[in-house]
Amino acid sequence: METAQIAVAGLGTMGLGIAQVFAAAGFPVAATDAHAPARDSAPARMAAALDARVAAGKLSPEARDATLARLRIVAVPEDLAGSTLAIEAIVEDMAAKRALFARIEPGLAADAVLATNTSSLPLAGVAEGLARPGRLIALHFFNPAPAMKLVELAGHAGSDPSALALGRALAEAAGKTVIACPDRPGFIVNRCARPFYGEALALLEEGRTAAAVDAAMVAAGYRLGPFSLIDLVGADVNLAATEGLSAAMGGHPRYHVFAALRAQVASGALGRKAGRGFVFPAAPGPAPEDAPGDAPGDAAAIVRRIEAALINEAGWLLAEGGVTAEGIDTAMRLGLNFPHGPFEALARHGAPAIRSTLAELEARAPAHLAGRYRPAPVLARD
Numbered sequence: 259m260e261t262a263q264i265a266v267a268g269l270g271t272m273g274l275g276i277a278q279v280f281a282a283a284g285f286p287v288a289a290t291d292a293h294a295p296a297r298d299s300a301p302a303r304m305a306a307a308l309d310a311r312v313a314a315g316k317l318s319p320e321a322r323d324a325t326l327a328r329l330r331i332v333a334v335p336e337d338l339a340g341s342t343l344a345i346e347a348i349v350e351d352m353a354a355k356r357a358l359f360a361r362i363e364p365g366l367a368a369d370a371v372l373a374t375n376t377s378s379l380p381l382a383g384v385a386e387g388l389a390r391p392g393r394l395i396a397l398h399f400f401n402p403a404p405a406m407k408l409v410e411l412a413g414h415a416g417s418d419p420s421a422l423a424l425g426r427a428l429a430e431a432a433g434k435t436v437i438a439c440p441d442r443p444g445f446i447v448n449r450c451a452r453p454f455y456g457e458a459l460a461l462l463e464e465g466r467t468a469a470a471v472d473a474a475m476v477a478a479g480y481r482l483g484p485f486s487l488i489d490l491v492g493a494d495v496n497l498a499a500t501e502g503l504s505a506a507m508g509g510h511p512r513y514h515v516f517a518a519l520r521a522q523v524a525s526g527a528l529g530r531k532a533g534r535g536f537v538f539p540a541a542p543g544p545a546p547e548d549a550p551g552d553a554p555g556d557a558a559a560i561v562r563r564i565e566a567a568l569i570n571e572a573g574w575l576l577a578e579g580g581v582t583a584e585g586i587d588t589a590m591r592l593g594l595n596f597p598h599g600p601f602e603a604l605a606r607h608g609a610p611a612i613r614s615t616l617a618e619l620e621a622r623a624p625a626h627l628a629g630r631y632r633p634a635p636v637l638a639r640d
C-alpha cells in the first residue's frame with residue numbers, strides 16, 4: 259500500500275496539509291491547484307511547515323527532506339492519472355467539485371477512490387455525473403490536517419463498501435483515526451458541536467456573561483470555553499457554519515441561529531483576528547460561583563445545561579444510524595479537544611438527570627425554541 263500514489267487537488271489550507279500528511283507517511287503524492295501561484299508556492303509552504311517541526315525537535319532534517327521529495331506538483335488534474343486515491347480540497351462549490359472529478363476520473367483505475375473533503379455538500383450530488391459514482395466517498399480532515407488525528411469517513415447511498423474500506427485503510431496508514439458516519443449535514447463534529455455554542459449564546463441572551471460561561475466550562479475540563487473557541491475561529495466563520503447547518507436541517511430549533519451571534523458579527527468583534535471578540539483579549543475570569551454576586555452552583559448548572567444539549571444532539575445523530583456512540587465520543591474528543599465525548603458525559607450524569615435538565619429547558623423555552631430540547635430516543639433508557 260505504501261507505493262499507492264495519493265492525488266490532492268487544491269493546495270490551500272486543507273489540501274497542502276493533506277498532501278503533507280500522506281507524504282510524511284511515505285506515500286508518493288501528486289498535487290495540483292487551478293491557480294499557478296498556489297502550485298508554485300506549495301513546496302516552499304510545505305517546507306516552512308516542516309521546518310517549524312524540525313526547529314521544535316519533532317522531525318529530523320532527513321525526514322523533512324524525504325517528505326518534500328515525495329511531493330510532485332503537476333499542472334492539471336489530468337496529470338493526477340494513476341493515483342490510487344484522489345482527494346479534492348478545492349473551493350466549497352458543487353459545480354467546481356464535479357467538474358474537477360470529471361477531469362480526474364478518466365485517468366484512474368476502476369478500483370481507485372475519489373474522496374471529497376467537503377464540509378457541507380451532499381455526497382450524492384458530488385458523485386453525480388461520474389462514470390463510477392460508487393467510488394466516491396468523503397474523507398473529512400480537520401484543520402490543521404497534519405496535527406489533527408481525526409478523519410470522518412462517509413459514503414452516499416451508492417458508495418461501494420470497497421471504496422470506503424480503501425479510503426479508510428489509506429487514511430489509517432497515514433496515521434489518522436478514521437470514524438465512519440452517515441452522509442448527513444455536518445457529519446459528526448460540525449453538527450454535534452452546535453449546542454456547545456448555541457447553549458452558551460442562549461445563556462448570554464439570558465444575562466450571563468461570556469467570561470462566566472467560559473470559566474465554568476474550563477473548570478469542568480474543557481480546554482477552551484465556547485466563547486473563546488468562537489473567538490479563535492472567528493464569529494463570522496461560526497455564524498456561517500451555524501446558518502449552513504440550520505438551513506440543511508430545515509431550520510429545526512436545535513440549530514437555531516442566536517441573535518447574539520448575529521449581533522456580534524455585525525459589531526465587528528469577530529475574535530482574535532479582529533483584536534476583540536466575546537472574551538478576547540481578556541482571559542476567561544473565575545468560575546461563576548467564585549465571582550461576586552453569583553449564586554453557589556452556577557458553574558455546575560452551566561456545565562450541566564451545555565452538556566445536556568451536547569448529549570441530546572449526539573443522541574439524535576445516533577438515532578439516524580450509520581455511526582456508533584463510541585465513534586461520536588472519539589470524534590468529539592479528537593475533533594474539538596473535548597475532555598470527554600457526549601456519551602461519556604451521559605454515563606457520568608445519568609439519563610434521568612439529563613432528561614430532567616432537558617425537560618426544564620423545554621418548559622421555559624421561548625416560542626422560537628419550542629421543541630429544541632425534545633429528548634433523543636437514547637435518553638429514554640436509564
Ligand SMILES: NC(=O)c1ccc[n+]([C@@H]2O[C@H](COP(=O)([O-])OP(=O)(O)OC[C@H]3O[C@@H](n4cnc5c(N)ncnc54)[C@H](O)[C@@H]3O)[C@@H](O)[C@H]2O)c1
Nearest residue numbers: 268269270271272291292293296347348349350376377401
Ligand atoms: N478550512 C477548514 O477548516 C476546512 C476543514 C475541513 C474541510 N474543509 C473543506 O476543504 C475544502 C478546501 O478548504 P480550504 O479551507 O483548504 O480552502 P482554501 O481556500 O484555503 O483552498 C482552496 C484551494 O483550492 C484552489 N481551487 C479553487 N478552485 C479550484 C479548482 N476548480 N480546481 C483546483 N483548485 C482549485 C484554490 O486556488 C485554493 O488554493 C473545502 O471544501 C472546505 O469546505 C475546510
